[in-house]
Amino acid sequence: MQHRIGLIEDDPIIGEALSERLEFEGFACDWYRDGRTARRGLGQRRYSVVVSDINLPEISGESLFSDLLAGGQPMPPFIFITGYGAIDQAVRLLKLGAHDYVTKPFNVGELITKIRGLCERMPTLNESEATLGISAGMRQIEALLPRLAASRSAVLISGESGAGKEEVARALHRAGDPDGKAPFIAVNCGAIPENLIESELFGHDKGAFTGADRERRGVFEQADGGTLFLDEIGEMPPTMQVKLLRAIQDRAIVHVGGATRRQVDIRLVCATHHDLKAMVEQGRFREDLYYRIHVVHLHVPPLRERQEDILWLAARLLDAHAARGEARRSLSPEAERAMVRYPWPGNVRELAHCLERACVLSLTPQLRAEDLFGAATSANPSSESLRQNLSEHLQDCERAYIRGALAECDGRITDTAALLGISRKNLWEKMRKLGIAETA
Numbered sequence: 001m002q003h004r005i006g007l008i009e010d011d012p013i014i015g016e017a018l019s020e021r022l023e024f025e026g027f028a029c030d031w032y033r034d035g036r037t038a039r040r041g042l043g044q045r046r047y048s049v050v051v052s053d054i055n056l057p058e059i060s061g062e063s064l065f066s067d068l069l070a071g072g073q074p075m076p077p078f079i080f081i082t083g084y085g086a087i088d089q090a091v092r093l094l095k096l097g098a099h100d101y102v103t104k105p106f107n108v109g110e111l112i113t114k115i116r117g118l119c120e121r122m123p124t125l126n127e128s129e130a131t132l133g134i135s136a137g138m139r140q141i142e143a144l145l146p147r148l149a150a151s152r153s154a155v156l157i158s159g160e161s162g163a164g165k166e167e168v169a170r171a172l173h174r175a176g177d178p179d180g181k182a183p184f185i186a187v188n189c190g191a192i193p194e195n196l197i198e199s200e201l202f203g204h205d206k207g208a209f210t211g212a213d214r215e216r217r218g219v220f221e222q223a224d225g226g227t228l229f230l231d232e233i234g235e236m237p238p239t240m241q242v243k244l245l246r247a248i249q250d251r252a253i254v255h256v257g258g259a260t261r262r263q264v265d266i267r268l269v270c271a272t273h274h275d276l277k278a279m280v281e282q283g284r285f286r287e288d289l290y291y292r293i294h295v296v297h298l299h300v301p302p303l304r305e306r307q308e309d310i311l312w313l314a315a316r317l318l319d320a321h322a323a324r325g326e327a328r329r330s331l332s333p334e335a336e337r338a339m340v341r342y343p344w345p346g347n348v349r350e351l352a353h354c355l356e357r358a359c360v361l362s363l364t365p366q367l368r369a370e371d372l373f374g375a376a377t378s379a380n381p382s383s384e385s386l387r388q389n390l391s392e393h394l395q396d397c398e399r400a401y402i403r404g405a406l407a408e409c410d411g412r413i414t415d416t417a418a419l420l421g422i423s424r425k426n427l428w429e430k431m432r433k434l435g436i437a438e439t440a
Contacts, residue, residue, distance in 0.1 A: 003119040004028040004045065008038045008052035008061065009081070012428060016413055018051070018108070025112055027119075029411065033432060035059025042068065043301075045308065046136040047076045048119045049099075051111070054082045054089055062093055069096065077118050081106065131171055132164070133313070135306035141168060141298055149176030154248070154293050156233075157271040159300030162349030165271040166231060168300055172269060173227040182226035185219045190235030197240055199256045202247065208257025220253045220264045227267040233293065234274035234285060245289045268293065303344040303351065310339050313348060317355050329359050330366050338369035341404040343396075399434045402427075406436075 005027045009015040015031050022029040030045065032038035035056045042050070054061040061080055068075055077099035082090045090101035099118065102111055132138040148155060149172060157165045166186060173184045192200050199208070203218035219228060230236075236244060247253050248268060252261045270293045279285035303310060314331060322328040331339070344350055358371040402420070409415035417427040 003048035004030065005115060006038070006042060006045070006047040006050040006052075006076070007031045008035065008050065008056065008064070010034055010053065010056050012425075014053075016424070018111075020412065020414075021108055021112065022115075023410070023412065025116075027115070031411070031413075033057075033428070035061070035064040037435065039064055039067065043137060046134075046139055049077050049079065049115050050075075051079045051081065051115070054080050054093075062089060065093060065096065065098060079111070079114060079118075130312070132168060133306060133309035135301070135308045137299075137301040137306055138309060141300070142171065144298070145172050145175040148172055148296060151296075152176075152267055153295040154268045154270070155296045155298060156276075156294045157269065157298045157300060158276075159271075159273065160302045160347055161273045162347035163300045163302055164348045165300050166229065167348075168298060169227070169229045169269045169271065173229075173267070176267060177226065183223055184227045184229065185223040186229040186231060187219050188231045190232040194237050194240075197237065198243065201240070201244065202253040202255060204256035205258040208255070212257065215255070218253065218255075220247060220266065221262065223266045224264045225266075227269060230268070230270045232272060233270040234272040234276055234279060236285075238284075238286070241286045241289050245286065245292060248289075248292050303347045307340055310344070310351070311336055313351055314339060314355060317352055318359075321355070321359050326359065327365060329362070332366050332368050335367050335369045335372055337404065337407060338373060340407055341400055342373065343400065395434060398430070399436055402430060402434065403436055 005022050007015065007019055007022065007029055009018065009031065010033050012033075015033065019029045019031040030041060030047075032041055036059055038052070038056075039059070052061045052064070056064070059067075065078060065080075075097075078093070078097075080090050080093055080098055080101040081104065082101055083104050087101075087103065090098075090103075094101065100114060102114075130139065130142065132142045155169075155172065157168050159165050169186070170184060173182070174180075176182075177184075187200065189197070199212075199216070199218065201218045201220060203216050203221055204212050206212060206215050247264075250261075251265065252263050254261055276285055276290055276294070280287045280290050303313075311331075314336075318329050318331075339351075346353075354372055355367075358367045362368075362371040402416075405416045405419050409419060413424055413427060417424045420427065422430075
């Protein structure tokens with residue numbers, strides 16, 4: 001695996017020269033033109049080293065570095081580029097934890113030597129060790145799981161529908177139960193009728209209501225000694241939120257129709273695709289319950305923001321398909337490019353269904369782009385795109401097209417501009433306008 005370098009430089013001449021030199025030296029390089037796009041990119045990808053100019057538009061290199069430090073997330077070594085007049089600023093950054101700095105005009109060969117030395121002391125990314133994904137966002141979540149597993153604190157997982165929130169919850173459960181003996185109980189709060197949700201959560205005694213012909217344990221008791229995963233907690237009816245809060249606080253429940261308090265020992269993990277903080281402000285979710293379940297917050301990025309995971313997930317899903325005794329399938333290069341370009345509005349769930357459908361319908365061992373998306377997919381607007389106005393839809397199409405061209409050319413600006421038939425300056429302007437500088 002290549003070491004990946006994050007380059008943050010707003011000067012197009014220096015940025016172009018450095019990114020091409022890094023790639024010539026055998027590194028993968030992502031070039032960011034400003035601090036805002038760099039901050040997004042550093043949260044989505046794992047880098048061996050980051051090389052950053054101090055003077056950047058909107059957000060300075062120093063402010064960016066300080067913000068990342070305040071976030072408390074693992075950071076790669078930073079090398080800063082500065083002019084002679086800002087050496088005191090560079091020294092201040094070294095005291096904060098930056099690795100090194102170079103002053104303009106700098107010797108590119110010496111900078112490459114510094115980068116290579118840092119990379120040699122770091123392990124390359126071993127994809128076989130990852131269980132949630134190989135993107136920076138999923139790696140950071142995975143790195144936190146052992147600490148969370150030891151704490152037994154309540155965890156709230158947020159993210160779009162289908163992004164993989166339950167898989168994160170299961171990974172947390174496995175981290176705390178390596179022997180696999182403790183129960184993991186998952187329940188979707190939005191899928192239970194309101195008149196049955198109390199019984200589903202806390203259980204009921206025989207005769208508690210019509211049809212209750214025997215005692216039944218609820219999910220709190222079923223998860224005793226293990227993990228209770230409450231998916232779509234934002235769908236919990238207001239009347240049940242009070243009772244849920246009491247059960248979480250006391251770690252005890254009472255059956256519907258009963259009077260006996262029953263102690264439960266659970267790890268509570270909740271998930272939602274809603275903005276619970278906004279729901280609290282709107283009076284739709286109890287503030288005290290919000291803070292009770294929000295001790296630790298994990299956000300699962302949507303699949304479109306962690307493109308590195310797309311083909312990694314596809315390979316795992318195809319391996320699982322073959323492990324069930326079905327014919328082994330692979331992806332053609334064209335299919336791989338189409339998968340990376342596609343925005344995946346349904347996230348990992350849509351990816352899994354797409355591959356399953358293609359495996360069932362395809363007559364060849366190698367899946368093509370048409371097997372995955374159909375011949376007319378790109379020509380027909382989806383229901384999602386029809387909700388956008390024309391300008392937004394055209395911007396989305398242009399953004400996807402440029403990202404595909406960048407992937408085709410491995411991020412090289414000169415080659416990408418030639419492929420698109422535009423100048424490098426025009427390409428830079430389009431990327432800045434469309435917010436895709438991080439993919440360069």
